[in-house]
Amino acid sequence: MYRKLIVGLAACLALSACGQKTEGKGGSTAPAGAQISGAGATFPAPLYAKWAEVQKADTGVALNYQAIGSGGGIKQIKAKTVAFGASDKPLKPDELAAEGLAQFPTVIGGVVPIVNLPGLQPSQLKLTGPVLADIFLGKVTKWNDPAIIALNAGVKLPNLPITVVHRADGSGTSFLFTSYLTAVAPQWASVGASDAVKWPTGQGGKGNDGVSGYVKQTPGAIGYVEYAFAKQNGLPHASLQNAAGQFVDPTADAFAAAASGADWSATPGFYLLLINQPGAGAWPITGATFILMHKQQADPATGKAVLGFFDRAYATGDAAASELAYVPLPATLKAQVRASWSAIVGPDGKPVYAPAAQ
Amino acid sequence: MTAAADVPSPAAASPPRSAFGAAFDKGFEILCFAAATFLLAALGGIVVSLAIGGWPAFQAFGLNFFVSAEWDPVQEIYGAAGAVTGTLVTAALALLFALPLSFGIAIFLVELCPPVLRRPIGTAVELLAGIPSIVYGMWGLFVFAPWFAKYIQMPIMMSAQPGSLWEKITAGVPNGAGILSASIILAIMILPFIAATLRELLLSIPAQVRESAYGLGSTTFEVVRKVSIPYVRTGAIGAVMLGLGRALGETMAVTFIIGNSHGFPTSIFASGSTIASTIANEFAEATEQLHSASLIALGLVLFVITFAVLALARLLIGRQANL
Numbered sequence: 001m002y003r004k005l006i007v008g009l010a011a012c013l014a015l016s017a018c019g020q021k022t023e024g025k026g027g028s029t030a031p032a033g034a035q036i037s038g039a040g041a042t043f044p045a046p047l048y049a050k051w052a053e054v055q056k057a058d059t060g061v062a063l064n065y066q067a068i069g070s071g072g073g074i075k076q077i078k079a080k081t082v083a084f085g086a087s088d089k090p091l092k093p094d095e096l097a098a099e100g101l102a103q104f105p106t107v108i109g110g111v112v113p114i115v116n117l118p119g120l121q122p123s124q125l126k127l128t129g130p131v132l133a134d135i136f137l138g139k140v141t142k143w144n145d146p147a148i149i150a151l152n153a154g155v156k157l158p159n160l161p162i163t164v165v166h167r168a169d170g171s172g173t174s175f176l177f178t179s180y181l182t183a184v185a186p187q188w189a190s191v192g193a194s195d196a197v198k199w200p201t202g203q204g205g206k207g208n209d210g211v212s213g214y215v216k217q218t219p220g221a222i223g224y225v226e227y228a229f230a231k232q233n234g235l236p237h238a239s240l241q242n243a244a245g246q247f248v249d250p251t252a253d254a255f256a257a258a259a260s261g262a263d264w265s266a267t268p269g270f271y272l273l274l275i276n277q278p279g280a281g282a283w284p285i286t287g288a289t290f291i292l293m294h295k296q297q298a299d300p301a302t303g304k305a306v307l308g309f310f311d312r313a314y315a316t317g318d319a320a321a322s323e324l325a326y327v328p329l330p331a332t333l334k335a336q337v338r339a340s341w342s343a344i345v346g347p348d349g350k351p352v353y354a355p356a357a358q
Numbered sequence: 359m360t361a362a363a364d365v366p367s368p369a370a371a372s373p374p375r376s377a378f379g380a381a382f383d384k385g386f387e388i389l390c391f392a393a394a395t396f397l398l399a400a401l402g403g404i405v406v407s408l409a410i411g412g413w414p415a416f417q418a419f420g421l422n423f424f425v426s427a428e429w430d431p432v433q434e435i436y437g438a439a440g441a442v443t444g445t446l447v448t449a450a451l452a453l454l455f456a457l458p459l460s461f462g463i464a465i466f467l468v469e470l471c472p473p474v475l476r477r478p479i480g481t482a483v484e485l486l487a488g489i490p491s492i493v494y495g496m497w498g499l500f501v502f503a504p505w506f507a508k509y510i511q512m513p514i515m516m517s518a519q520p521g522s523l524w525e526k527i528t529a530g531v532p533n534g535a536g537i538l539s540a541s542i543i544l545a546i547m548i549l550p551f552i553a554a555t556l557r558e559l560l561l562s563i564p565a566q567v568r569e570s571a572y573g574l575g576s577t578t579f580e581v582v583r584k585v586s587i588p589y590v591r592t593g594a595i596g597a598v599m600l601g602l603g604r605a606l607g608e609t610m611a612v613t614f615i616i617g618n619s620h621g622f623p624t625s626i627f628a629s630g631s632t633i634a635s636t637i638a639n640e641f642a643e644a645t646e647q648l649h650s651a652s653l654i655a656l657g658l659v660l661f662v663i664t665f666a667v668l669a670l671a672r673l674l675i676g677r678q679a680n681l
Binding site: 068069070071072074075163168169170171172191192193194195196197198199202203204205206210213214217218221 | 428429430431432433499500503504507531532533534535613614617618619620629631635638639640642643644645649
């Protein structure tokens with residue numbers, strides 16, 4: 001009996017020792033052969049996986065990224081259980097300061113309204129922000145409402161009730177969409193902007209596929225999904241009026257236009273939603289996805305490995321991003337992000353990573 | 359512990375055992391005791407951590423948490439009533455649909471089924487129990503919902519008189535997502551559990567009992583109604599409660615098809631939410647402390663509801679056993 005106990009205890013000790021060993025390996029060794037751990041947003045997860053696959057072959061750095069959602073990513077980085085957190089929703093500068101975190105964007109995406117209107121060509125429908133807000137508030141309830149007809153001269157709109165479909169799960173997509181409605185439509189203030197809100201009307205689908213499923217099955221439905229999802233599935237979208245008064249379609253160029261029009265240098269911690277940006281070709285519901293790291297890195301090697309990973313991704317990963325329907329950051333923004341990394345320091349107060357001159 | 363104290367007495371009468379055997383026996387006893395108490399400790403730990411995690415929500419909203427159906431993450435106002443109603447309504451409807459079918463399946467398999475068919479049907483029922491929940495959800499959303507909308511929901515909605523009560527009860531978006539479709543999917547999911555347990559129960563009836571009833575000239579229906587079902591009544595209630603417990607906690611399939619809107623469901627085709635679906639939807643992205651506290655508090659409420667159902671089942675079984 002006691003011998004068994006002792007054997008068991010020894011086994012436990014051996015196991016935990018192994019655990020410690022692997023942990024140490026992840027943290028302290030040089031970037032070559034290192035493992036870095038991250039957790040957070042699901043939206044960029046396919047791209048991070050692709051980047052990791054390429055870099056694993058090139059440099060031997062392995063990325064262990066858990067797509068647990070932006071909220072989970074923020075919690076994990078605050079608890080310091082991962083080397084970096086990832087979030088679709090940027091933290092405000094004061095929150096970053098309170099937690100001692102640094103934040104920078106990696107890629108750009110956006111939100112696209114999708115519709116199911118029998119008898120209409122895909123992308124034939126034009127909408128403005130305030131009308132979109134009225135639809136999602138349940139104030140405009142029919143497709144032949146005068147407000148929609150006024151925007152779509154020459155299009156025959158059916159006398160069909162509008163079914164609103166929104167995300168049921170908390171999501172960066174909802175955050176961006178409601179932030180846009182808050183920015184362009186004063187009447188949306190009663191609902192507000194968040195990754196989950198109290199929707200005044202409509203049905204909730206789980207995930208992008210849940211929303212698109214409901215929209216496809218319901219004539220007269222309108223919903224919203226991520227650009228990458230809409231593009232890959234060829235969903236019929238509505239074009240939106242941007243800040244310059246132009247009606248634009250969601251294309252990679254329109255997202256890039258929104259990103260290049262933004263003034264990132266004036267925003268500490270890159271806290272910027274690319275909502276309703278100026279520029280004739282800019283798509284109005286655009287946003288970046290972000291990485292969160294502690295400014296004080298207890299283990300400089302880990303910090304160095306993480307920043308090295310994203311530096312290489314900026315330098316060589318744009319093609320992979322475009323292929324997966326994400327929009328790469330403009331070169332000027334990348335330079336600004338690289339410059340901001342000097343604030344991430346080790347225990348000796350020196351920056352953990354010096355980006356190579358581009 | 360009284361049972362444990364009794365153990366040595368028969369041992370004294372039998373030939374003396376080796377010292378190793380006695381020590382091993384003691385160790386075995388400790389191991390079994392540890393296994394049983396570990397489960398209790400885990401259960402207690404879950405309740406305590408749910409209560410601690412949910413405490414901020416109870417503190418902030420008090421009794422309102424249970425009676426309000428308001429769920430507004432932006433204003434940080436949370437109430438459980440909508441989700442609790444959705445949970446109870448879908449579980450009750452699912453049981454209503456599943457119960458007669460399960461009895462039919464079990465009775466057919468035991469009393470009427472030709473031996474050739476007995477195995478295939480029995481296996482099919484068991485296979486149904488093995489399908490993962492997410493598959494039911496996907497199937498429900500992409501296959502069942504459109505079919506349901508076209509052939510059941512639309513005809514019912516169009517047959518309703520404008521302004522009548524029936525129109526109010528059947529109002530909703532005609533795409534097959536809502537309380538009723540979620541209940542039907544749930545019914546399909548709990549059906550195999552109830553049917554398989556009932557079949558085992560019916561098979562456990564001694565052959566003489568049934569044969570005697572037939573010998574007295576009873577028809578099959580009379581045997582089932584007056585002999586078989588009364589014989590297994592206690593166990594049957596347990597089987598039904600097992601199904602109900604599963605229906606209460608089912609998450610993924612319901613999340614896909616219930617339409618996910620907070621608040622009280624207003625009609626059978628309206629969107630709703632259950633406790634489990636709300637937690638699954640929002641927990642990953644809940645960053646505000648009060649939001650996650652409210653979701654954990656919802657978990658505690660579900661725990662209490664499930665516990666109450668099981669306790670009720672115990673009570674009913676106990677009363678039946680005394681009769």
